Amino acid sequence: MDLRAEVENRRTFAIISHPDAGKTTLTEKLLLYGGAIVTAGQVAARKRARSATSDWMELERERGISITSTVLQFPYHGRTINLLDTPGHQDFGEDTYRTLLAADSAVMLIDAAKGVEPQTRKLFAICRARRIPLFTFINKMDRPTRDPLELLDELENVLGIGAYPVNWPLGGGETFRGVYDRETKELHTFERTEHGAKRAPVSVAGVHDEKIRALVDEGTYKEFIDGIELLEGAGAPFERDAMLRGDVTPVFFGSAMTNFGVELFLDRFVKMGPSPTARLDASDTPVEPDDEHFSAFIFKIQANMDPRHRDRVAFARICSGKFERDMTVKNARTGKEVRLTRAMKLFANDRESIDVAYAGDVVGLANPGSFAIGDTLTDSTNVRFPPIPAFEPEHFALVRSIDTGSYKSFQKGIAQLREEGAIQVLYPFGQTRIEPILAAVGALQFEVVKFRLESEYNVKTQMTTLPFTLARNVSGEPDAITGAQLPSNARLVEDWDGAPLGLFESEWSMRLAAEWNPRLTFEPFATRGLASAVAS
Numbered sequence: 001m002d003l004r005a006e007v008e009n010r011r012t013f014a015i016i017s018h019p020d021a022g023k024t025t026l027t028e029k030l031l032l033y034g035g036a037i038v039t040a041g042q043v044a045a046r047k048r049a050r051s052a053t054s055d056w057m058e059l060e061r062e063r064g065i066s067i068t069s070t071v072l073q074f075p076y077h078g079r080t081i082n083l084l085d086t087p088g089h090q091d092f093g094e095d096t097y098r099t100l101l102a103a104d105s106a107v108m109l110i111d112a113a114k115g116v117e118p119q120t121r122k123l124f125a126i127c128r129a130r131r132i133p134l135f136t137f138i139n140k141m142d143r144p145t146r147d148p149l150e151l152l153d154e155l156e157n158v159l160g161i162g163a164y165p166v167n168w169p170l171g172g173g174e175t176f177r178g179v180y181d182r183e184t185k186e187l188h189t190f191e192r193t194e195h196g197a198k199r200a201p202v203s204v205a206g207v208h209d210e211k212i213r214a215l216v217d218e219g220t221y222k223e224f225i226d227g228i229e230l231l232e233g234a235g236a237p238f239e240r241d242a243m244l245r246g247d248v249t250p251v252f253f254g255s256a257m258t259n260f261g262v263e264l265f266l267d268r269f270v271k272m273g274p275s276p277t278a279r280l281d282a283s284d285t286p287v288e289p290d291d292e293h294f295s296a297f298i299f300k301i302q303a304n305m306d307p308r309h310r311d312r313v314a315f316a317r318i319c320s321g322k323f324e325r326d327m328t329v330k331n332a333r334t335g336k337e338v339r340l341t342r343a344m345k346l347f348a349n350d351r352e353s354i355d356v357a358y359a360g361d362v363v364g365l366a367n368p369g370s371f372a373i374g375d376t377l378t379d380s381t382n383v384r385f386p387p388i389p390a391f392e393p394e395h396f397a398l399v400r401s402i403d404t405g406s407y408k409s410f411q412k413g414i415a416q417l418r419e420e421g422a423i424q425v426l427y428p429f430g431q432t433r434i435e436p437i438l439a440a441v442g443a444l445q446f447e448v449v450k451f452r453l454e455s456e457y458n459v460k461t462q463m464t465t466l467p468f469t470l471a472r473n474v475s476g477e478p479d480a481i482t483g484a485q486l487p488s489n490a491r492l493v494e495d496w497d498g499a500p501l502g503l504f505e506s507e508w509s510m511r512l513a514a515e516w517n518p519r520l521t522f523e524p525f526a527t528r529g530l531a532s533a534v535a536s
């Protein structure tokens, strides 16, 4: 297959949802239909097995959150699907943001009884900012649900995205009997199968078939027909371009747990969903996915993923060209050449080496410290992707190692966790770097860092929360920066690369600093709009 055909075959997406909407279940069923696993329960079982073997996962389990992130690849109807697993907790916004940067589309999973939930809104804001195509799967139709028209209304009014139902449910909860496909004008009937590994039988008939009427009571049938007529009469026709711009979302109804609607969704998703498209580099030049030059960017680094392999894996999303094992590429940030020897695909704890991969694919690279988040890897001379922005932190804490004997491990741990993007690390401006100030979007990140320093680096730490709530980039002449006069409750710090930042307890304190220092500017991070959308 040539490069273009390989690229057009790829579908790289992530699922976004509020915890408990059924992401694990849907992921598992997608893998089941994709033939990547043979029985349902494997993903959940692996999730449980992992929590049993690793203390780190214990933290995750206790909090009922999913912070594991794997890239699952499987073939489906001749296509190659890459499913990027996003962390499930709201405090991990930055991590999720970076994963969504690597996706070409997203599937928004909604619990039919609950509709749009807070976490759905936050993750949607990230997709909206990137304008990636979004598919919607309304799950748990086998249980009592809200009115489907009301759910569509919520997508339009709460999220501001046009909703185009690809199929429409016949009944809901106890009366759920299937979905009507608006394009093929077929009804796929639902049969309650045991919660388990079997594929649900699906049979098809015309919508005005007497058999359908016989499936439901008069009221349910009337609601169904009224709904269909309303959609056909008032709803706008589906426009693929509007979907590609992220203005309209195709909506599917189903029940992941009972396997219903998952195959219908997957069939349509591989047809309608986008293949990798051109990505803009830092100078706004499009890099076409079928360009013969290889390019990729690192969107995630994870240390100590598995206690059995105490190493670090950098995940690279390929944007153009072909990856071949042992190829030599350049890291555009450092200018150094790197040989990509140990490239791998990860499935839960299993690793498999990769020989070739194409735009849209993700490869895990053993990382001997040569990669950082946002790095561009390429064999072209001039491609460099824009840096991945750090979110504006809203929580700050001073961290110190309790046991002075482990100071070296402490420094190593802090450096590696920063490199992974688990935390931002600041120091008092212009001073010897001894005690870092950690900065995060969500306060839970501090606990994660504390826990990981102890379990992975054997370092006990003490964290002292600092009262700042705002960080601002500070710019001006060097003498104005070193001579800055700040209110007593504010602080001048520097980030890892030495760039000055002001930390403030309030907007008021920040404005006072601006008044006192007319030669300095105090600017919000470029991601502020996004961060506040995510935080609200």
Ligand code: G4P
Pocket: 017, 018, 019, 020, 021, 022, 023, 024, 025, 026, 044, 088, 139, 140, 141, 142, 143, 254, 255, 256, 257, 258
């Ligand atoms: P998450 O990853 O989004 O947090 O959700 P997960 O898949 O773990 O699902 C949350 C709960 O919702 C699970 O129940 C799961 O079985 C259930 N669920 C998922 N999809 C459906 C569906 O289509 N219909 C119904 N009725 N339930 C669904 P649990 O009791 O927490 O776990 P389990 O004992 O079933 O594994």
